[in-house]
Amino acid sequence: MDFLTYFKQISSGSLSQLAVFTGPEVYNIEHTIKYIEENFLNSDYKDFNFTSIDICSDVDTIISAASTLPFFDDRRIVIFNKTGLLKQIKEDQETKLMNFLKDLPEHLVLIFNEQDTDMRKKLGKWLKKESDWVVFDKLNHSEFIKWTGKKFVGYGKKVDKHILNYFVNRIDYLDTASDKNLFDVDNTIRSISGTVGEITEEIINMYVTVPIEHNIFKMMDAISMKDMSNAIQVLNQFISSGEPEIKIFSMISQQFRNIFKLKLLLASGYTSSTAATKLEIHPFVAKKASAFATKYSMSQLNRIMVVLEETDLLLKSTGLKSQWMIEKALFEIAHLK
Secondary structure, eight states: OBHHHHHHHHHTTOOOSEEEEESSOHHHHHHHHHHHHHHSSOTTTHHHHEEEESOOOSHHHHHHHHTSOOSSSSOEEEEEESOOHHHHOOHHHHHHHHHHHTTOOTTEEEEEEOSOOOTTSHHHHHHHHHSEEEEOOOOOHHHHHHHHHHHHHHTTOOOOHHHHHHHHHHHOOSOTTOOOOHHHHHHHHHHHHTSSSOOOHHHHHHHOOOOHHHHHHHHHHHHHTTOHHHHHHHHHHHHHTTOOHHHHHHHHHHHHHHHHHHHHHHHTTOOHHHHHHHHTOOHHHHHHHHHHHTTSOHHHHHHHHHHHHHHHHHHHHOOSOHHHHHHHHHHHHHTOO
16 A cells, blocks of 8 residues: 555554555655654553564564563554565575464564565565555655645745745656655755745755756656747756756757667667667666657757757857857757657
8 A cells, every 4th residue: 555545544543463664755654653653652661662673684583572562551563674584584484474474462563664575475475465565655746745835834934836836846856867755855945944034946946956967858858848938947947056058058969869879779679778788878868768769750860960069069159148049959959840
């Protein structure tokens, strides 16, 4: 199940004896564990009845932890925190552990917080069926908007819809290529909220620096869909954050060259992964470039190369405003027939 479904379940007071937490959003995992600790144990004795185990090499560790009775409470909670057990467990230990888990003592709650699981193993398949298997994925757009809005309010700042959307787009959490998590976003919101006065785009720009590599594909997506207002908005964000225009143009040119080369290699029978190796580019870049390669014909790509070469020459040899020339090139590329 997803995180929100599980949280509604435990918020209603229902906590199952066996659960597996997995997924990339560690912020929500840690907050869920904290919620369970604070709401399902007697606060006076929770230090005795809540145990987090970071190293677990065998099943006997689990059984030993389970043998301790709760202290002046009805429940004991044990968290196995990123031990790797569900991936590394040996076959002869799987049956022993599964037999134990099938008949847990009534007082015991076991939670496996594991990033790495092996679903080829009997244990993984059994837990997926018999436990509360909770996947903590990154928030989607609507969830993230609500979450960030509440965070600003929690830190004493009320932001309007425009500023909230500007922050969400700039923080780059929703990009599949981004490694940002909610801890990173929370820290940024806390810092911004500590400033005096109203939160503006300029304030956000001071605290949120977006790597050009993460957003260059957003611009190219917009260009391929002829959404020039969005493409120009991304370009303006790059420039306002201090990125040199020549660097921005160089990145755009490099990605179109990758698309051109990948188009040729894919036509020759290469996959995106083998083409990535041949071109010595990151597999993610190759995958994105492959997707763009299907949107352009070879004739269009040849004409794009000409536009880019002509613009590069103008950038180096004239006194015209660089941003204007880049925008002109983007318009020409977007409206190629």
